[in-house]
Amino acid sequence: MLVQTNFRIDTTTQPRSVQPNVPSLVAQSRPSVVAFFADKAPIYAQGAPAGPLYLVEFGAVRIYRLTADGRRQISAFHFAGEVFGFESGDEHQFFAESIGGAGIRALRPTSAGRMAESLLPLALRSLSRAQQHLLVLGRQNAREKMAAFLLDLSERQETDRFIDLPMQRNDIADYLGLTFETVSRILRKLKDAETIRLPSIKQIEVLDFAGLRALCK
Amino acid sequence: MLVQTNFRIDTTTQPRSVQPNVPSLVAQSRPSVVAFFADKAPIYAQGAPAGPLYLVEFGAVRIYRLTADGRRQISAFHFAGEVFGFESGDEHQFFAESIGGAGIRALRPTSAGRMAESLLPLALRSLSRAQQHLLVLGRQNAREKMAAFLLDLSERQETDRFIDLPMQRNDIADYLGLTFETVSRILRKLKDAETIRLPSIKQIEVLDFAGLRALCK
DNA sequence: CGACCTGTTGATTCTGCTCAATCAACGTGG
DNA sequence: CCACGTTGATTGAGCAGAATCAACAGGTCG
Numbered sequence: 450m451l452v453q454t455n456f457r458i459d460t461t462t463q464p465r466s467v468q469p470n471v472p473s474l475v476a477q478s479r480p481s482v483v484a485f486f487a488d489k490a491p492i493y494a495q496g497a498p499a500g501p502l503y504l505v506e507f508g509a510v511r512i513y514r515l516t517a518d519g520r521r522q523i524s525a526f527h528f529a530g531e532v533f534g535f536e537s538g539d540e541h542q543f544f545a546e547s548i549g550g551a552g553i554r555a556l557r558p559t560s561a562g563r564m565a566e567s568l569l570p571l572a573l574r575s576l577s578r579a580q581q582h583l584l585v586l587g588r589q590n591a592r593e594k595m596a597a598f599l600l601d602l603s604e605r606q607e608t609d610r611f612i613d614l615p616m617q618r619n620d621i622a623d624y625l626g627l628t629f630e631t632v633s634r635i636l637r638k639l640k641d642a643e644t645i646r647l648p649s650i651k652q653i654e655v656l657d658f659a660g661l662r663a664l665c666k
Numbered sequence: 667m668l669v670q671t672n673f674r675i676d677t678t679t680q681p682r683s684v685q686p687n688v689p690s691l692v693a694q695s696r697p698s699v700v701a702f703f704a705d706k707a708p709i710y711a712q713g714a715p716a717g718p719l720y721l722v723e724f725g726a727v728r729i730y731r732l733t734a735d736g737r738r739q740i741s742a743f744h745f746a747g748e749v750f751g752f753e754s755g756d757e758h759q760f761f762a763e764s765i766g767g768a769g770i771r772a773l774r775p776t777s778a779g780r781m782a783e784s785l786l787p788l789a790l791r792s793l794s795r796a797q798q799h800l801l802v803l804g805r806q807n808a809r810e811k812m813a814a815f816l817l818d819l820s821e822r823q824e825t826d827r828f829i830d831l832p833m834q835r836n837d838i839a840d841y842l843g844l845t846f847e848t849v850s851r852i853l854r855k856l857k858d859a860e861t862i863r864l865p866s867i868k869q870i871e872v873l874d875f876a877g878l879r880a881l882c883k
Numbered sequence: 884c885g886a887c888c889t890g891t892t893g894a895t896t897c898t899g900c901t902c903a904a905t906c907a908a909c910g911t912g913g
Numbered sequence: 914c915c916a917c918g919t920t921g922a923t924t925g926a927g928c929a930g931a932a933t934c935a936a937c938a939g940g941t942c943g
Binding site: 514516517520521522524535536537538542543565566568569570572573574575576577579580581582583584586587588589623624625626666 | 731734741755782783787792798801804805842843883
């Protein structure tokens with residue numbers, strides 16, 4: 450469900466932390482409009498030919514893979530200001546879907562250009578994030594995984610103690626290699642320990658950052 | 667324990683599958699000798715300033731991280747013909763160590779050059795491998811993890827049914843997010859099921875590739 | 884209002900971890 | 914050459930953490 454819009458994002462409402470090199474990358478790309486993807490709308494699918502990169506203008510995106518028997522691993526979430534869609538071959542290895550509605554700008558290189566120089570730092574950042582995630586998935590227990598996840602979100606959203614959770618429990622579970630029941634239970638325990646509060650279902654208030662950090666690092 | 671040698675690798679004994687772009691990357695680098703790193707010798711450490719990339723000429727290398735309490739996650743093994751050492755910042759985020767002795771060539775760019783164009787495909791390959799590994803760590807059980815690991819090794823070493831295991835059980839465990847006891851037990855079960863044979867402690871013969879593939883994909 | 888979806892909570896099961904003993908391979912020194 | 918220590922691998926017993934199965938609550942949207 451792809452809806453083309455001519456809606457241009459006001460640059461003064463840009464996300465808090467634009468990734469480095471993103472501006473120069475946009476400058477080197479052909480002009481493009483922001484496409485709006487409704488909740489759960491696919492941006493690309495595994496097996497589809499890979500082409501442009503994508504810049505999240507607003508909203509959130511999940512990148513995932515499925516096993517043959519339907520288990521899902523979300524490899525990354527992307528928020529406003531972040532670029533995704535890197536592929537090593539000419540086919541997408543992943544699915545990308547909007548979470549709760551997202552504005553996406555496709556970035557297609559103007560010419561051969563010096564695009565690689567802008568791309569490399571972004572690709573390396575993605576690599577670094579994936580590698581950090583490996584440590585979490587391979588060597589942390591459920592509580593530590595959740596703490597790492599919350600701290601990561603908190604750093605990317607610079608909204609102090611309050612963390613937005615645009616994704617649902619199931620998504621968090623598939624990102625952390627848990628079940629949604631376990632996610633729910635761990636949040637409950639963190640709440641009981643007064644490490645966090647749960648003002649609403651999609652928002653978390655961190656009461657004890659030190660406690661969270663002690664859990665995961 | 668770094669031993670500089672003037673030993674030059676005969677290119678006719680190059681590894682079976684040289685990664686694409688590696689030759690052009692070497693051509694763009696300053697000439698360098700192959701350094702030999704004895705078993706367990708560090709090639710670089712977490713926190714050390716990041717500089718050159720490294721090409722494995724022979725032997726194997728493990729890349730890993732430690733948690734505060736000493737748990738280890740190996741994010742990758744690298745074999746002859748592969749390049750490692752990508753970093754997104756100016757400090758290494760990982761440790762790199764030789765496994766059972768390895769010859770390593772440092773690759774330092776000659777000038778600014780068009781290095782990024784050669785690097786990007788390699789970085790993307792690393793990213794793709796890390797993402798595949800995320801699926802294994804997050805959503806596969808012990809038997810499936812081992813099957814995925816064996817198939818991966820088998821594809822990288824094109825030695826038909828026989829797989830070399832230069833690393834020890836502990837390394838495999840820390841790569842797959844298991845304990846070494848579990849690694850040992852799973853290998854035993856695969857042997858009992860006549861999916862593999864264990865001719866020696868560092869070699870595996872695959873008897874049933876289809877069976878392995880059915881386990882992990 | 885009712886159907887559906889998402890989230891929470893409880894009971895039970897089971898996979899893989901922990902702790903522990905044993906064994907094989909290897910190197911060293913008497 | 915053999916006794917001894919060390920390191921890595923295997924195997925067993927018991928346990929714990931997270932998964933599974935199940936019931937139910939709250940919200941949303943037609």
